[in-house]
Amino acid sequence: MTRACSVEDIPAGEARVVVVAGVRVALFRVRDGWRAVGARCPHRGGPLADGIVADASVTCPLHGRRFSLDTGEALGHDCPPLVVHAVAERDGGLFVDLAAALERAA
């Protein structure tokens, strides 16, 4: 696992992008911990880290597409799922383990 950023970098209920091995990952600070998914919306490439976060989902700011932060699946619409990465907190830092089947971000 790679140290991506520190805990303080991400405000509660929001997300920021970290770059891990050249891949852009959106790191979310949710109620019960952390989530990490591909940073670009599968719909039209919107910045998911700028989206509105609920307990277990994020809504893309460009066209309102919603995705599960747990499984990456599209919620309420037809769309390829998000890639979900593993993230863990340790000693004030956030560590990301990229998913095995990942997409290289442009």
Add this chain to the structure above:
Amino acid sequence: MYRPSSLPDGIAIIGGGIAGQSLAEELRARDASVAITLICGESVAPYDRVRLSELLEDGTADALRLRPDEWYADERIELLRGHWVSGTDATTVTFADGSARAFSAIAIATGSDPLVPPLPGMGLAGAMAYRGPEHVDDLRELASADGARVAVIGGGLLGLEAARGALARGARVPVLHLVDRLMERQVDRAAGERLLGAFEALGVEVRLEHATEAILGEERVTGLQFKDGSEIECDAVVVSIGIKPNVELARAIGLDVNRAIIVDDRMRTSAENVVAVGECAEHRGNVYGLVAPIYEQCRVAADTLLGLDREPYTGSLLWAKLKVAGIDLVSIGCAEGDGSAVVATQDGYRKLVVAEGVATGAILLGDTRGAEDLLNAIRSGEEVADPLARLAEAAAATAADLPDDAQVCDCNGVCKGEIAAAVTDGGCNTPREVMAATRAGTGCGSCKAMVKEIVIDVAGDAADEPAYLCACRKQTREEIAAQVRAGGLESVGAVSEACGTGRECGACKPALAYLVSEINGNRHREERQARFINDRVHANIQNDGTFSVVPRMYAGVTTPDELRRIADAADKYGARMVKVTGGQRIDLLGITKEDLPDIWRDLDMPSGFAYAKAIRTVKSCVGTDFCRFGVQDSIDLATEMERAWEHLHTPAKVKSGVSGCPRNCAESTVKDIGVVGVEGGWQIRLGGAAGATVREGDVLMTVETKREAMRAMTVFLQYYREEADYLERTYDFVPRVGVDAIRELLADEDRCRGLMERFRLAKAAAYDPWSERDEPVHPSQFLEVVGAPA
């Protein structure tokens, strides 16, 4: 004012009452080019006499105007006020000042005068008829005096309205009526008794079967004497015993006159090229004093004047839907018949009048279910074998039973078919949308329940749902607001804890954020995670993840120095496009999130809020500063509005505009809050739109001073901020609450004071968010990427 060249092709309408106005509108609706001249003897423009008693509370006849001045100019209808007509023949109208004008056709709509009995003492101070605004002013004054006792002679509808109004001003009000029951033309004996009880419960002293013999007093009224010798004391007398058609002009020119001017089924008088409509006209022996028949007559008269061969006028069914002493009353046709049926309960009195097996009338007092169904039945002369069953059927009549041509909204003339079509073809899904689209239910509002029924019938259950703020938890704005107030909740997080809202899909978070901030007067605990990205970084996100930057430019006025700063910033931060916006300001596009604080610093201009549900721009035309047509300083007022309201968030964006003259170059008529400068004042409009929805704003009022305008608009703005649903634009909100309700609000000092107070509090805590360039709310607020790339 519109002045056509004096071609002898025009139509003159003599009389600026409801009939005259309606005829003018019907003519213009049929023919876009015929010259129309509406001649009013009074100096007041045509007003809604039906609502006269509203003025007893407050206001001048101007408040009841049927159309604003601009409408006449737009419709190219020449409006002459204070022009008494002394004579006319079929082609020439002669005015009292001796001048004359030629027309190709004449319409007489001179209406009627109040019937004044030849009572001794009628000329005393304090004795008055009750018909027009001047009487209302006098009555208001008389009734407001300490210990005033105002006697009303005439227990018909108008007299009873005057009585209620006088009562509301604190007077004691004896009502004297000749006949043995109130409103004998609308109700039967039994219903009349109920009305009597209702009025007495209000405090009106009703004396039936009292014939007044004389009004007592030396110079002022001191009392009344009745035929039976008894007397009462009073300080004023209001006489409302009926109307007398105004036929002097008709007689002078030799038309056939009976009780009123005789007209045929095409509304033609005995003279060629002359028609008559309204209370001055007599058709098949009938003179009508209700609005519905008059509208019907005007439609036929317009056809006749324009040579259109359509349905003749065959007379009108007399019907009215009223509120009397706070009780709903529907009165249709005849009050008595040999085969009638009555259902009388504590809540209401319902009667179906049947004569010779045919429905001829109905009285619904208190319980008015099925009014439209019965009106339809009586209009079509439905055969009724079992009146009692038919009454019950009407009570149970659902929207589905109504035929498509049954009129549902009388104020706006909308029938069931149009309402149903709004759902099936017009894309409306809720009663709210239907009312906005068809205008049904937006007048007096008495048909709203029926509109809703029809929508549910056609659209299915979905139409029943209220507007939820949180659809996941089915919680309305009002419910959540109540919890916020009760719990003193100051943040979205606190609300989520309290009722779970915002936790499932998160779509309602921005609405919650607005609600929490509004209720707390902007002194809430701001949580940016509950805001849309635009409101986190105070810029408009674009399709490629960059942002647009729009600094505020008050009233669309800038300076060379500002323009230089904008140009320099565009260069320095690599703006990919510099565009002038519809809101009269400049947009820099293609700016990265990280550069936002720095570009704001360089611009040194406040945020234009182009990205937010907030006060947007106040557009302006040049106005008196330079424009040769300007009558008002539009730039001054627009600037004042924009400065007074800037930084405030709203349920949906608010776009405003100020025009310096009726040419309306700032397009104020399609703004949320629009102002048009007119001679001597400002006309305020609300609820306009020119986006995906196009709507002409409703005229709220015309005021004299900038200060009055600011007050009225600011009160409305705060009212909108507090009462609208999130994302509800004013073009939905204003028709939903009704312009009348807004006018009533503005007339209520207490409510206005409260709203202004809360507005000031909210404004005091509002600020330019671009100041966060120096004090970000979080170190990574403007960072896209955090941490070191690994």
